[in-house]
Amino acid sequence: MIVSRINRGSEYPTPGQGRLIQLVSARHSLQTKLTASFIILILLISGLTFFYTYGATKAALKESTQDELIQVAGIMATQINGDNVILLQPGEENTTRFIGIRDHLAAMRANSNEITNAYIMKDSGNGIIFVVDDIYGTDSNAARIGESYTTGENSTIAEAMKNPVASKDFYTDKWGTFMSGYAPVRNSAGETVAVLGVDMTADKVMAKQDFIGYTIYLIMGLSALIAGLIIFYFSRTMIRDIRKLNDTAEKISMGDMSAMVNVQRNDEIGELANSFSRMVASLKIMMSDDDNKP
Amino acid sequence: MSQLSEHVLKETTVYLGPASGKFLERQTQSHLNGLQFDKLEKQHLDELVKWVGISAGLLIGKDKAEELVKKIQGL
Known part of the structure; x- marks a missing residue:
C-alpha cells in the first residue's frame, strides 16, 4: 500500500x-x-x-542668476542721472553730489537681498575706473573716485557701455568672488557715460x-x-x-x-x-x- | 476506457503525474470491490473521490488533494 x-x-x-x-x-x-x-x-x-540633472540645473541656475543681475542692474541704471555722474572728479567723495548718488545706490541695493554691492564705473580712456562705490564711508575697502579697476571683467564692463550684460562666470577681485550684472548709465542726451554694476557673492549662488x-x-x-x-x-x-x-x-x-x-x-x-x-x-x-x- | 475514466485520469495526471493510471487503478481495485479503473461509472465517483482524497493527501498534501477531489467531483 x-x-x-x-x-x-x-x-x-x-x-x-x-x-x-x-x-x-x-x-x-x-x-x-x-x-x-x-x-x-x-x-x-x-x-x-x-x-546630468545637476549639470543642467547648475547651468539653468547660472543663467537665471545672470538674467536677474542684468535686470537689477538695468533697473538701477535708469534711476541714476548720468549728467551728475560725469561731473564727479577724484577727491570729491565728500560732496553733496557724490553722497547723493552713493546713498541712492545704497538704498536701491538694500531693496534686494541678493545684491551685495552696487557701484558706478566709467571708461577713463586709460582703463576702467570707479566713480561711485555705494559702501564708500562705511567700509574701508571701498573704492575712491578714479580708482582703477583691472580684472578679467574689464571686457564685460566695456561691453556694458552698449548693452546690459552679466559676468560669464564667477570672477575674483580684491573684494571677493562674485558674479556681476552691468548696465549703461546714460545722460540726458541718451548717451552712455558710465556703467552701473551690481554684485552677487559666489556664496549665495553656491548655496543655491x-x-x-x-x-x-x-x-x-x-x-x-x-x-x-x-x-x-x-x-x-x-x-x-x-x-x-x-x-x-x-x-x-x-x-x-x-x-x-x-x-x-x-x-x-x-x-x-x-x-x-x-x-x-x-x-x-x-x-x-x-x-x-x- | 470509459469517457469518465479518461476525464478522471486527465485531471489526476495534473496532480500526480504519469503514475496516475496506476494510482487510480489501485484505488478502484482496493476500495471499489476490485473494479477496473477503465470501467468506472458515475455511481462509483463518490467512493472513488473519498479514497482519492485520502491517498492523494498523503502524496501531495491535503490542500492539493482537496483541489483534485473538487475537480473530479465536478466531472
Whole structure:
C-alpha cells in the first residue's frame, strides 16, 4: 500500500543527517546577488541621472542668476542721472553730489537681498575706473573716485557701455568672488557715460547650487534605499520557496518519502513547484508499486 | 476506457503525474470491490473521490488533494 510505504519515511535518514546539500553562504546566495545587483543598477542609473540633472540645473541656475543681475542692474541704471555722474572728479567723495548718488545706490541695493554691492564705473580712456562705490564711508575697502579697476571683467564692463550684460562666470577681485550684472548709465542726451554694476557673492549662488545638489542626493539615497528594501523583500520570498523545494528534494533524495512540496505561488516558481510535486507523487506511486511486487 | 475514466485520469495526471493510471487503478481495485479503473461509472465517483482524497493527501498534501477531489467531483 502506498500509505504504508510513505509512512516508512522514518527508516531513512532524517533531514540534517548526512545532509547532501549544504546551505548556501550569504555571500553566494541568490538573494544577496539579486539585491546587490539591483542596488548597484539603481545607484548607477541614479548617479548618471544626478550628473546630468545637476549639470543642467547648475547651468539653468547660472543663467537665471545672470538674467536677474542684468535686470537689477538695468533697473538701477535708469534711476541714476548720468549728467551728475560725469561731473564727479577724484577727491570729491565728500560732496553733496557724490553722497547723493552713493546713498541712492545704497538704498536701491538694500531693496534686494541678493545684491551685495552696487557701484558706478566709467571708461577713463586709460582703463576702467570707479566713480561711485555705494559702501564708500562705511567700509574701508571701498573704492575712491578714479580708482582703477583691472580684472578679467574689464571686457564685460566695456561691453556694458552698449548693452546690459552679466559676468560669464564667477570672477575674483580684491573684494571677493562674485558674479556681476552691468548696465549703461546714460545722460540726458541718451548717451552712455558710465556703467552701473551690481554684485552677487559666489556664496549665495553656491548655496543655491548646493541645496539643489543635496536635494538630488537625498532623493537618490532614499530611492536606492526603498528600492533595495523592496527588492530584498521580493527576493527573500522567492528564495524562501526555492529553499523549500530544495529541502523537499533533499529529503526525498535521502529516502524520506513522506516529504511533500509545500509551495503555493502563481508564478514560475509555483509552476516549478507543481511540476516537482507531480514528479514526486509519481515517484512515490511507482516505488510503492515496486514494493507490492512479489 | 470509459469517457469518465479518461476525464478522471486527465485531471489526476495534473496532480500526480504519469503514475496516475496506476494510482487510480489501485484505488478502484482496493476500495471499489476490485473494479477496473477503465470501467468506472458515475455511481462509483463518490467512493472513488473519498479514497482519492485520502491517498492523494498523503502524496501531495491535503490542500492539493482537496483541489483534485473538487475537480473530479465536478466531472
